[in-house]
C-alpha cells in the first residue's frame with residue numbers, strides 16, 4: 001500500500017475543519033485515531049455518527065476519555081473553534097452557519113438517519129469550501145457519499161476508509177464508486193494523514 | 203440550490219407582503235427547507251418560485267408550513283417527562299389553578315403527553331393547557347386529538363420510560379389506523395395561533411414549554427423570545443426547552459435555577 005503523504009500544498013495550513021462521518025464500525029476507528037492527536041490542533045474536528053436516538057451522553061464520554069483535546073457534544077449555537085472536537089448530538093441534524101456556529105435541526109431523517117452525514121457535510125462545504133476535509137469511515141448505508149461530492153465541488157478534500165479495513169464496507173464503497181475521492185486510507189494511514197494536516201505538528 | 207441573496211429576496215417579500223418575519227431564522231436550516239420545497243413543487247427557476255410566493259396567498263400558507271419543521275412525538279425525551287413528574291408537578295399541587303403554555307406545539311403530541319402526566323398526578327381537572335403555534339394547520343390536527351396508530355408502540359415505550367405505570371393504550375381508542383385521545387384531555391386545552399416573532403405575552407403561567415423551536419432562531423430572536431417567556435412567568439414557575447437548547451447565551455439566565463440534568467429551569471423569586 002502506497003504511503004499517504006500530503007503534498008506540501010496550501011491544503012494543510014488552510015484546513016479549518018476536519019469532518020468525520022461514520023456508522024457501523026466507525027467508533028472503533030475513532031478510538032484508534034483520537035489518542036494519537038496532539039494538542040494544539042490547528043483545525044476543529046466535527047464528528048457525525050449514526051447512533052441510537054437516546055439523548056444520553058455515553059458516546060461523548062467514551063470518546064472524550066480517548067483524547068486530551070476538548071471534546072463536546074454540540075449544543076445549539078455553540079461556536080466552532082480550532083483545537084476542539086465536536087460530536088453531533090443524537091436525533092438532530094447538525095448544520096453550520098456563516099458565522100462559524102452550529103445550528104441544530106430536527107427535520108425529517110435523511111438516509112434513514114438523524115444526524116445525517118450528508119446534511120452536515122453539505123452544510124459545511126457551503127461554509128468552508130476549500131478549507132474543509134471530509135473523512136468517511138465504516139458504515140452499512142449510503143449516507144455520506146453526497147456529502148463528499150458536495151465537499152469536492154466546493155474545493156475541499158475527500159478521504160475514505162479503505163473498504164477492506166472497514167467493519168462495514170458499504171458506506172466507503174458507495175463513496176468510492178460515486179464521488180471523486182482524493183485518498184483511500186487504512187486506519188494507520190488515516191492517523192498519519194490527520195496528524196499531518198495539523199500545521200502545529202512538524 | 204438557492205443562493206444567499208435569493209433567500210434575502212424571498213424573506214423580504216414575505217415580510218413586506220404578508221407581514222411574516224423569517225429574517226431571524228437560522229440560515230442553514232431555512233436554505234435546506236427552501237431547496238426542498240423548490241424540488242418538491244418543481245419550480246423551473248428561482249424567479250418562478252418567487253413569483254408564486256409573491257402573488258399566491260394560498261401558496262404562501264403551504265410555503266410557511268414547509269419552511270418550518272413540524273416534527274414531534276409523544277413523550278419525546280422520556281427522562282424529561284420523568285423530571286416533570288417528580289420535580290415540577292409536586293410543587294404545583296398546592297395551586298388552586300395551573301396554567302401551562304406550549305409555545306410551538308406543532309400537532310400537539312407534547313400537549314397530550316403533558317395532559318396524561320397531569321391526569322396521573324390528579325392535577326388535570328384544575329389545569330389549563332394553552333397550545334400555540336405559528337401554523338394554523340398543525341393546530342387543526344392537534345385540536346382533534348387524532349393521531350396515526352403506527353408510532354403508538356414507540357410512544358408507549360417512551361411513556362413507560364417517563365415513569366408511566368398505566369396502560370398507555372387505555373388513553374385512546376384505535377380505529378382504522380388512527381387513534382383518538384380521550385375527550386377529557388381536549389377539554390383542558392386551548393388552541394390558538396401565536397407568532398413568537400411578533401406577538402406578545404397573553405397570560406402568566408406556572409410552566410412554559412418551548413421545545414425544539416428556538417433551534418430555528420438566531421441568537422437575537424432567541425433573546426426576544428426568552429424575554430417574552432420571562433415576562434410571562436411568575437415567581438417560582440418553570441421554563442422547559444428542547445434537549446439541546448440552553449439559556450447560556452441569554453440575559454435571563456441569572457434569574458433561573460437549572461433543575462437536574464434536564465433542560466428545565468425554575469424562576470427565582
Ligand SMILES: C[S@@+](CC[C@H](N)C(=O)[O-])C[C@H]1O[C@@H](n2cnc3c(N)ncnc32)[C@H](O)[C@@H]1O
Pocket residue numbers: 106270271272273274275278305306307308309312334335336337340396397398399412413414415444
Ligand atoms: C419541531 S416543532 C416542535 C414541536 C414540539 N414542541 C416538540 O418539541 O416536539 C417546531 C414548531 O415550532 C413552530 N414555530 C416555528 N416558528 C414559530 C413562531 N415564530 N411562532 C410560533 N411557533 C413557531 C413550528 O410551526 C413547529 O410546529
